[in-house]
Amino acid sequence: MSELYELTAVELAALLNERKTSSVEITRAVLDRIAAVEERVHAFITVRPESALSMAAEADQRIAAGNQRPLTGIPIAVKDNMCVKGERATCGSKILENFVPPYDSTVVKRLREEGMVIVGAANMDEFAMGSSTETSCFGTSRNPWDLDLIPGGSSGGSAAAIAAGEAIMALGSDTGGSIRLPAAFCSVTGMKPTYGSVSRYGLVAYASSLDQIGPFAKNASDLSLLLNVICGHDPSDSTSVPRDYPDFTTFLEQSLAGMTLGMPREFFSKLDHPDVSRVMAEARQVFEGLGVKFVELSLPHLDYGIAAYYIIAPSEASSNLARYDGVKYGHRAEQFDSMIDMYCQTRAQGFGAEVKRRIMLGTYALSSGYYDAYYLKAAKIRTLITNDFKSAFEKCDAIYCPTAPTPPFAIGAKIDDPIQMYLTDVFTIPVNMAGLPGLTIPGGFSADGLPVGLQFIAPHFKEGLLVQLAAAFQQTTDHHLKRPQL
Amino acid sequence: MEYEAVIGLEVHAQLLTDSKAFCSCTTKFGAAPNSNTCPICQGMPGVLPVLNRKALEFTVLMALACHCDIKPVSRFARKNYYYPDLPKNYQISQYELPVAEHGWVEIETDGETRRISLTRIHMEEDAGKLIHDERKPVSYVDLNRTGVPLIEIVSEPEIKSPEEAAAYLKSLRSILVYLRICDGNMEEGSFRCDANVSVRPKGESTLGVKAELKNMNSFRYVQKALQYEIDRQIELVREGGRVVQETRLFDPSTGITASMRSKEQAHDYRYFPDPDLLPLRVDDDLIERMRSRLPELPAEKRDRFVRDLGIPLYDAGVLTASRELAGYFEETVKLCPNPKSVSNWIMTELMRMLKGDEAGIANCPVSPAGLAELLRLVEQGTISGKMAKTLFEKAYASGRDPVALFEEDRKVQISDQIELGKIIGKVLDDNPGEVARYLSGKKQLLGFFVGQVMKETSGQANPKLVNGMLIAELAKRSTSGS
Numbered sequence A: 001m002s003e004l005y006e007l008t009a010v011e012l013a014a015l016l017n018e019r020k021t022s023s024v025e026i027t028r029a030v031l032d033r034i035a036a037v038e039e040r041v042h043a044f045i046t047v048r049p050e051s052a053l054s055m056a057a058e059a060d061q062r063i064a065a066g067n068q069r070p071l072t073g074i075p076i077a078v079k080d081n082m083c084v085k086g087e088r089a090t091c092g093s094k095i096l097e098n099f100v101p102p103y104d105s106t107v108v109k110r111l112r113e114e115g116m117v118i119v120g121a122a123n124m125d126e127f128a129m130g131s132s133t134e135t136s137c138f139g140t141s142r143n144p145w146d147l148d149l150i151p152g153g154s155s156g157g158s159a160a161a162i163a164a165g166e167a168i169m170a171l172g173s174d175t176g177g178s179i180r181l182p183a184a185f186c187s188v189t190g191m192k193p194t195y196g197s198v199s200r201y202g203l204v205a206y207a208s209s210l211d212q213i214g215p216f217a218k219n220a221s222d223l224s225l226l227l228n229v230i231c232g233h234d235p236s237d238s239t240s241v242p243r244d245y246p247d248f249t250t251f252l253e254q255s256l257a258g259m260t261l262g263m264p265r266e267f268f269s270k271l272d273h274p275d276v277s278r279v280m281a282e283a284r285q286v287f288e289g290l291g292v293k294f295v296e297l298s299l300p301h302l303d304y305g306i307a308a309y310y311i312i313a314p315s316e317a318s319s320n321l322a323r324y325d326g327v328k329y330g331h332r333a334e335q336f337d338s339m340i341d342m343y344c345q346t347r348a349q350g351f352g353a354e355v356k357r358r359i360m361l362g363t364y365a366l367s368s369g370y371y372d373a374y375y376l377k378a379a380k381i382r383t384l385i386t387n388d389f390k391s392a393f394e395k396c397d398a399i400y401c402p403t404a405p406t407p408p409f410a411i412g413a414k415i416d417d418p419i420q421m422y423l424t425d426v427f428t429i430p431v432n433m434a435g436l437p438g439l440t441i442p443g444g445f446s447a448d449g450l451p452v453g454l455q456f457i458a459p460h461f462k463e464g465l466l467v468q469l470a471a472a473f474q475q476t477t478d479h480h481l482k483r484p485q486l
Numbered sequence B: 001m002e003y004e005a006v007i008g009l010e011v012h013a014q015l016l017t018d019s020k021a022f023c024s025c026t027t028k029f030g031a032a033p034n035s036n037t038c039p040i041c042q043g044m045p046g047v048l049p050v051l052n053r054k055a056l057e058f059t060v061l062m063a064l065a066c067h068c069d070i071k072p073v074s075r076f077a078r079k080n081y082y083y084p085d086l087p088k089n090y091q092i093s094q095y096e097l098p099v100a101e102h103g104w105v106e107i108e109t110d111g112e113t114r115r116i117s118l119t120r121i122h123m124e125e126d127a128g129k130l131i132h133d134e135r136k137p138v139s140y141v142d143l144n145r146t147g148v149p150l151i152e153i154v155s156e157p158e159i160k161s162p163e164e165a166a167a168y169l170k171s172l173r174s175i176l177v178y179l180r181i182c183d184g185n186m187e188e189g190s191f192r193c194d195a196n197v198s199v200r201p202k203g204e205s206t207l208g209v210k211a212e213l214k215n216m217n218s219f220r221y222v223q224k225a226l227q228y229e230i231d232r233q234i235e236l237v238r239e240g241g242r243v244v245q246e247t248r249l250f251d252p253s254t255g256i257t258a259s260m261r262s263k264e265q266a267h268d269y270r271y272f273p274d275p276d277l278l279p280l281r282v283d284d285d286l287i288e289r290m291r292s293r294l295p296e297l298p299a300e301k302r303d304r305f306v307r308d309l310g311i312p313l314y315d316a317g318v319l320t321a322s323r324e325l326a327g328y329f330e331e332t333v334k335l336c337p338n339p340k341s342v343s344n345w346i347m348t349e350l351m352r353m354l355k356g357d358e359a360g361i362a363n364c365p366v367s368p369a370g371l372a373e374l375l376r377l378v379e380q381g382t383i384s385g386k387m388a389k390t391l392f393e394k395a396y397a398s399g400r401d402p403v404a405l406f407e408e409d410r411k412v413q414i415s416d417q418i419e420l421g422k423i424i425g426k427v428l429d430d431n432p433g434e435v436a437r438y439l440s441g442k443k444q445l446l447g448f449f450v451g452q453v454m455k456e457t458s459g460q461a462n463p464k465l466v467n468g469m470l471i472a473e474l475a476k477r478s479t480s481g482s
Helices: A009-017 A023-041 A049-065 A106-114 A156-163 A180-186 A220-230 A274-289 A302-323 A339-350 A353-366 A372-392 A418-423 A429-434 A463-476 B053-065 B162-178 B219-238 B284-293 B298-309 B313-319 B323-335 B339-354 B358-363 B368-379 B385-398 B402-430 B432-439 B443-456 B463-481
Strands: A044-047 A075-079 A117-122 A169-174 A189-192 A212-217 A260-264 A293-297 A398-402 A438-445 A451-457 B003-014 B077-080 B090-093 B100-109 B112-125 B129-132 B139-142 B149-155 B191-201 B211-214 B246-251 B256-262
Touching: A009 A023, A009 A220, A023 A044, A023 A049, A023 A075, A023 A117, A044 A156, A049 A117, A075 A106, A075 A156, A106 A220, A117 A156, A156 A169, A156 A180, A156 A212, A169 A220, A180 A189, A180 A438, A180 A451, A189 A220, A189 A463, A212 A220, A220 A463, A274 A293, A274 A398, A274 A438, A274 A451, A274 A463, A302 A353, A302 A372, A302 A418, A302 A429, A302 B077, A353 A372, A372 A429, A398 A463, A438 A463, A451 A463, B003 B162, B003 B219, B053 B100, B053 B112, B053 B149, B053 B162, B053 B284, B090 B112, B100 B162, B112 B162, B162 B191, B162 B219, B162 B298, B191 B219, B211 B219, B211 B256, B219 B246, B219 B256, B298 B313, B298 B323, B298 B339, B313 B323, B313 B339, B323 B339, B323 B358, B323 B368, B339 B358, B339 B368, B339 B385, B368 B385, B368 B402, B385 B402, B402 B432, B402 B443, B402 B463, B432 B443, B432 B463, B443 B463
Parallel strands: A075 A117, A075 A169, A260 A293, A260 A398, B211 B246
Antiparallel strands: A044 A117, A169 A212, A189 A212, A189 A438, A398 A451, A438 A451, B003 B149, B003 B191, B077 B090, B100 B112, B112 B149, B129 B139, B191 B211, B246 B256
8 A cells, every 4th residue: 555645636635535534644644754755855945844734634624524625635835936924935045034925825825725735835946046956045955766866946846845755746836947847857747837827926026927837746637636726817917817717637538639749840959868869759659659640840949049038037037036135024134334235235145146147147138228139139039939839839739849858967967057057948948938838747767767758838728738648648658657766 | 609498397296096006005195104005015025016997097087188199008117226115126117118108288388378298108106215214324114105106297308498397387287186186296296397407509409418307396496496407507508518417406405406426327227028017008998988087177178268258368377277266266157157256256365365275275165156145245236345355254264154144244233223222312311411512512522422322332332333323313302302
């Protein structure tokens, strides 16, 4: 018999419905698991056993009263950039080390309404700027598949927590690949939904026009349930899109026969890692077996994606992060001799190197005289990339490509080489630029037994299609069932 | 060589919405520091702005009133700069795509009207306030005003003199107040003005280098600051110097402007479209809805008073300075159809009582009906203009109807006369010898009788009235006695 922490949300929900276990029992199992492995994995910035157990007790009351929802009582890890009222939200930064938000983010409100149990705040790269969690001021999370490797980032803690059995589900945020990359590196299922489908209210902003909250889960069915919880219009977020969001579980059993997946030449021509190429080819065969056709196509402006991203995201970040000045909340330097000096000292002490690098990049790109050459040009490239995808979707239902160019790499391998680190996101960034939904599922393993992810990109608001692809693949393969030995 | 000044004005008007521009906090003035705030206007991590539709409606009203092109799509932009009264360290404003462009307002100076073109009107949010401790090196931040909606109205550099600048500001303010979208209070900062000033040889078409003037919080200070700055620049240029582009601060205590920061020190605001707010769409439906809500504006009203009521232009201008005053005038004219006399009365007597506070008319203790009745009594010759003034003052002070006061006065006078008659009769009855001597020709005795009556009334009686009544009564006794 498996331990409770090893089960999926759907399995646990069934046990809860049959009164074979309680949310408190499940939560205890998860907390015990955290106690056993967290020292090695470091998936969390803050674990909150007391509040988790009290949420679990409330969930049990709901279940006893018979008014539970599908995910009532299920433990979830929340990335530490989403505000939970009264619990500190650090964003992995010293500058917010002691910041306690006085309000709930909209997603957290929705988790509460569902009756889910928040076990703690997952580790992340500082302000979600990074691909490895190495920029977190609280230390690097470890990849549960090999503790010497990074789990991917920036939502590395969320992915590692699920892979290590420290949470059943998790929420992350994805600005340039921050959900999909760690999902791929930790062999879990993760999705960045369409921009505007999950409220950003209460998500500490990195790059507002690219940031999107999304789910991590053990498989497609769990993921579809969590999508049902978090998707929906929010009047508090002007960029949230008012529309009818479907019940995503209805896509779980749909056949793929007759579907066409597009393979962008610009992506596959860059693939030079034999394991990734092999996994992609094997998975393609599985899909072909399910009746899926593959077409090659071109997304001509994809090559400019990273360059444009590293103008737009830092530009927005330089403005979004201006509020951390020591005046109102968060870290304030102890010694200073003027107001300006207070700003400078506070920010010099409070921000890490990568955050400073991006603030400087963005400040420069927005400066008068440079704005047209950088920001405006990047915005144009963004439109071109969006149009590329639009024409691609005339030829296919969704796009099939790797999530990352390589399997997870060693801690320290790229942290001193920002450009190499940035290139990790080459396959994920264009999806954010176009605001499209993107999904990663475990695709297989390298010769060394390291996870390799598959990525699917769908037209706006076609998350259901992505769920359908993931579910069909997972019904045929067992990569997603493999768990690391800890 | 003769020089001329070129002035462009940037006006910030606080909108009278109930809640702030991007959150639901109240805009009420005077609450305890930081009590009208929430995570959004405090700039907490993770919060997002949602536009107050009312602020947009007010902006569209102003744009229509100023004959602007209203853009179907405009954008909010972030203006980035660090200051502790700005919690996000950026202000949500509009930059490349303002909500309205290319308008005009009419101004009047020396009896002539002229159009001043507007470059643009855009929406933005206000900053908070810093309060500096006078004894310690500590400053406090009050964010109650943070996020209050503002519109910025930018004129073309077409204003030629400080007087024109004042006329332009008055014109803008009266439109805003007419629309009931701004209280127009310059001292309290709900109506603020910065100026760009340059000089050039008369007749030249290119603009000189400009200085930006700040900190002018009354119409008088605007005129003073502009005059000082124009004189300074002309003198500088005459002496062979060159005006440098800079921001200058007006000091009301000395009446001079002094350099605050040079062009090199100017902020680079790093404007870019605010990704938290969608492009702002103003559809025809909203424009038409607002157009139907436009009241008659001051210039139209003024011209109508001249045309239809025969009021001189200057008087019509005074009467239409506020919507309430104009309304009072029109109400009164409806009941007393002599516009000229109503207008004179309002401009002299009423304005004197209001002490220049035209808005105070809203709480005027004398109603238009009361004033109309009073003026009718004057026209009928029932009372003199002087009596009417006294009655009006009494009515204004007591809040009572002037005609009712008049009726009362008349009754009191009548009852006074009856009482006095009795006292006079008694005095004459008590002094038959003196009466006889008076009647036989010793007219000086009248003084004696007056003195007696005054004694009886403890000096309360009107001596003139007593005189008249005594003479009449004595005359009566002479007839009856003979």
